[in-house]
Amino acid sequence: AQTVTQSQPEMSVQEAETVTLSCTYDTSESDYYLFWYKQPPSRQMILVIRQEAYKQQNATENRFSVNFQKAAKSFSLKISDSQLGDAAMYFCAFNAGNMLTFGGGTRLMVKP
């Protein structure tokens, strides 16, 4: 069974600054995928970024990038130039087959 752990229940960042959200996971699988989803108060889970485990290069999507350390089973999300609209719950998720296994989430607050 896979487990995903997000050790930071809440994080705060100043607008325009950079913040990193942590995620670790445990699995015996060698082929898997990792995702970060954002959930604003509207409840809609929005895909932020994804990473294939077989790729060594870290994924980037505009202001969002990941630091994927496969050996350490770590998958952190870096948000650069934080904006007020980035305020939301962020979930790290693991997929080795079909279903997603989610971490407990990190609530990100952005201060103007």
Added chain:
Amino acid sequence: GAGVSQSPSNKVTEKGKDVELRCDPISGHTALYWYRQSLGQGLEFLIYFQGNSAPDKSGLPSDRFSAERTGGSVSTLTIQRTQQEDSAVYLCASSLITGGVETQYFGPGTRLLVL
């Protein structure tokens, strides 16, 4: 194009009543998932459909929960004899495989409150 839609957006019911939650996936997505999000349990997988069949029902919490999918499209999650612990947000996702990676796209969820 249109995203995943779910109805109703909110549902309040009395303990013991049956409820039906509906999910319309993105057109062309063959896989469909149901998850439950509650304060105490976080996000939990319930059931997965590939086409109209459900290869994985392992997450359904009890036999009061059932789901079906027809025409490879719309899915209905039914909860019979609802209990207060069923109160949660029920999320549906459909998936597309691009570049060998399956990515799930979520609907806005149905918030269920059992009184």
